[in-house]
Amino acid sequence: MMLGRSAALVYGAPPRVNLLPPAERERREQAALARRWGLIAVGAAALVVLAVAVTALLVRSADGDLQAEQARTTALARQLAANRDVATATRDKSAYEAYRTQVMTSDVSWGRALGALQDALPNGARIDGFDAVVGAAASAAATSATGGGATLAATAPSGTVATFTVQVSSMLPMDQKAVVASFTRVPGVLGVEMADLSSESSASYSSTTTVFFDDSILSHKYAEKAG
Structure with a gap:
């Protein structure tokens, strides 16, 4: 009578043992933490720089618009000053025509x-x-x-x-x-x-x-x- 082969024994994975000394492990953890904080600081600085750049661009654009409006206001003021005599003459002409109409319609025989x-x-x-x-x-x-x-x-x-x-x-x-x-x-x-x-x-x-x-x-x- 033949005997069957018995199943092979299966052993678990070999245990992993951290052989680093505690001081080295602490040093590495501190280095990783420092790298993370460094990345956070660099990101914050980049955000600040970006915000400052955007603000500067907006201020420059607003200054340009303000200067353009001031130039337009100055041009309009010059046009009004140039046309002041015309407006005065037109007003005087209207008053004269109104007075003439009143006098002409009340002419006495x-x-x-x-x-x-x-x-x-x-x-x-x-x-x-x-x-x-x-x-x-x-x-x-x-x-x-x-x-x-x-x-x-x-x-x-x-x-x-x-x-x-x-x-x-x-x-x-x-x-x-x-x-x-x-x-x-x-x-x-x-x-x-x-x-x-x-x-x-x-x-x-x-x-x-x-x-x-x-x-x-x-x-x-x-x-x-x-x-």
Whole structure:
């Protein structure tokens, strides 16, 4: 009878024994630790250098943008200074045109108004002189009553556009009511005020009368042009 071969014995790996002395092992561990800390320090320094470089680039770019904007601002200031005279002239021109429009649209037909007053006088009376202003000027009666100190006619009706102060003379005795009534009937007259009625001689009579006109006295000659 044959006997079978027995299985081979398997032994574990040979034991590993660190034969280095403890001092050498400690030295090597310290060297490895120093290398790790050195790598960390180099990495931190590299990061710092990179951050400084990026910051410097950003500052340089910002300085360039600032200088460009300052140059642009200076150029614009020079252009504004060069165009200041033009702007002033344009503003003055606009103000002048506005004033001209106002004046042209309020042009008074002085001759037509004076002719209407003359035509309304009684027979034998005539206008020897007159003063005419735009607006409600001081009436002859108010000026006489205040010794020439009046600046506005206290009796000027609302809406007065022009004021006439006329000197009327006649060879015939003039009734104050007749002169006032004749001027009152003139179209556009808002009010009439007689300052005085005097007689220099038996053949010469004179009076000073203030007449207030409304806007119907305007000629509207320049209204279309002004518009």
